[in-house]
Amino acid sequence: MKGQAIFQLLMLLREETDENHRLTQQNLLDRMKQRYDVQLNRRTLKVYLDALAEAGYSLCSTKKQRTLPDGSVETMHTDWYMEPQFEPGELRMMTDLLSAMPSLPDKQRNMLVDKLTQGASPTYRESAQESHVVYLHAPAAKQMLYTVEVLCEAITRNCTVQFRYGNYVLNEDGEPVLQPRTRSDGSVREYLVSPYEIVVSHGKYYLMCCKEPHRTVSHYRIDHIMDIRLTEQFERMPLSETLEQSTEHPRDLAEQLYMYSGSSVPCKFLADKHIIGDVLDWFGDDATFEQTIQDQVIVHVRTNPTALHHWALQYGDYVTVLEPVSLREAIGKTVHRLARAYEDKLAN
Structure with a gap:
């Protein structure tokens, strides 16, 4: 009693x-x-x-x-x-972060919020409990939490996992659905990988792994992984046996840009001064700035060239890549191809 x-x-x-x-x-x-x-x-x-x-x-x-x-x-x-375990502001931040995760279905999100706020202080309950943060841009991944759980278990037990990897296509009703990738003969492609770590970048979860029979490290969006299962009959390949023996997951914002596989290299680009805030949002403190006479700055970062290629196109009016030269030339070819495509559209 x-x-x-x-x-x-x-x-x-x-x-x-x-x-x-x-x-x-x-x-x-x-x-x-x-x-x-x-x-x-x-x-x-x-x-x-x-x-x-x-x-x-x-x-x-x-x-x-x-x-x-x-x-x-x-x-x-x-x-x-x-004294509450979490202050009202701390609980608000955590529940808003859950609401802002695009990969969580509403049912699982609400379940996690309920668990998080169970036993919350009366001051928190008296405040507005409905989150004001809503993620509008991506459909939820139904298997997200289960996939993360299986991956963590595989890493702990030092075994491989097998899964299907999906791309979004439109169904008959014109709605986007996740559909497994297929081979040229139409059969569903199965992925057998050695998982190493889960990396969170810009609100998205990625699996850092090595896919059989390759020996290079790759990244897969976890919310695109389907039908995952442990394959205990295969031991996980040690990271030291891959071709990228010293590979670790990206440690800073610059290297996390879009999570493309491959090495990061020193890069340099010109940026208009009014987008310095945007540069910091994407690259964080890893970006260093060099003043110029005009209304631009020179930015130095270490990042993946393919990722910077896509990022530079996004900010095309305000950014000019200077180095590496090979990347600058690749972006130039892309810009010329886009110009021709839009000129053809206008002509028609």
Whole structure:
């Protein structure tokens, strides 16, 4: 009975109190009776409160003194509350981040939010609990959480995984659906890989792995992985045995750009000064800037050339790649091809 009552008291303090919602000992006694039909006396309540504090729970109270009939002074504790595990702002940030994850289906997202906010402080519950962040740009991956769970298990157990990898196509109703990649004969392509790490880049989850029978490290979007399963009969290939023996997952924003496979190289480009904020958003502190006389800056980053190729096209009006020369030439060819394509469209 004691163990159950002290646990019920803990739940009461966690869910009904915080710095803005304090309860006197009498309030606690009344709420224990109302909520759990548990009758406690003041002495037993004080024992339970002391036990919770000794166990490490963040119990707070206000000290007050009163003078007893014999003239002695007694110190009392009142206005009890428990400091929440997460502040309202912290919970808001975490629930908004969950809402902003494009790969989570609504059902799983709501389940995670409910778990996260279970036992939240009354101050948090009094605030607006509906997230104001909504991700509008991508369909959810139904198998996302399960896929991550299987990958973590495979890495822990040092075994390979097999899966199908999908691309989005339009179904008969014109809606995008994830469809497994196929071979030239129409059969579904199966991927057998040695998983090494899960990397999160720009809100997307990637698997860093080596695909059989190759010996190079690749990255796959986890929300595009379908029908994953452990293949315990095959041991995972050690990363040291791949052709990229020193490969680690990208450690900074510049190297994470679009998560293309392959090595990162030193790159340099001109950028209009008014997009310095955009450059920092994409490359972070890994970008270094060099002043120029005009309204441009020279930016130095270390990143994947293919990724920078695509990024430079996105900011084409404001960015000019200078180095490496091979990348500059490749972008030039792409721009000429695009120009011809648009000229043909206009002519027609």
